[in-house]
Amino acid sequence: MTGSEKIVLYNHLLCPFAARAVIALAETKHEYEEVTIDLTQPRPDWYLKDINPYGQVPAVKIDDKHVIYESLFVAEYLSDLHPEANLFPKDPLQRAQVRYLVHHYGTHVNPVVLKTIHTADNEEAAKHRAELIVQLEKFAKLLDNVHRTENDVKEGGRFFLGDQFSFADLAIAPFLARQSLIGAYNNNEELTADEFPQLKRFFEWKDAVAARPSVQKSTPTTEYLTGVHRKWVK
Template structure:
């Protein structure tokens, strides 16, 4: 398959845009990058010609077609490179991949947000307990992931190989440390919560991935950038 000309509109601080960055890195796909500064109003040309909502990432294909929303951009890149194995071929694994990503976005990430970006100590502690409940559910989803022959028993969602579910959630795992940066909460550790063993195995493996490390800004930069969200 001939890879089209790709231009990625990106902000290094955006976890959603990082999904596209990771897909491009994992597939070693040639592309150009146009940086978009999210701290200022988007330029008129971006709103008119690229994304009327002003969000990143956006992907321009062959100087004409535009793909919006991080998961669709990343999935398109993975589809261009089926040999990468990012998207599982097994139908059940694809369904479970979609659900894990959905569950994280709909339940786990909001719980993390509520426990992180708040200064009230009592409410922060209550929200941290709610986050643990959600992480226990993620832990079970990881345990229950369907494996096919050749997957192995590795630490990623589907075994030995880093796949789309890992890629899609990696930027948020890389920001998990923000818990406790703005209030009296502390990070969630495997010593304190041994029942989350599978979650920690997965998280550590994902964060050790070279592509994830390269796509993640320094922790100090992230801490300062997200301070604006603190209530």
């Protein structure tokens, strides 16, 4: 691998998984060609035959030969291709913590976010919102308890690993944007640091990640998300 590989990204703005690839490409400054795959339509035969038989995005084609599926594998490939971007820490414990943070959010937090936003029933949404707060409190402890090496900032630094934007921030970033939909279809309100001071670290991290230029590049507007997600609301 040289870092000069030709990359074609198959993407769709709606997909938070594909956004991981967009962020990774921006962070590694790897030039690429982008092809939009319309997720609202049946996939083209050429895409199913030549690129991804499962019809999902993202997929990346490398040097017109090889194709990688699944967003985390795409992002990890780019991280390995460009170690100078420092997306994956070298410390073994931090690497394990990065992987677990991503797993924890996807397994325990994001499913509750989806239940909270995809209902118009006020009572049901309030129940899920309360469950989400409990899950975010557990998640915030992971943010607080990350291992620091002698090369890291000892205090401060709003990303998971302090000042260094990492794979953990990249992998979760696209799903944080969906939290803005809390209350969009019911009478609940989006969570704030003023309301939940015990989640101060979480909100600092969330705001820092959202402000990252690579994340902003990959994030649809709230208006766009609200319109698209409406069809999934019960």
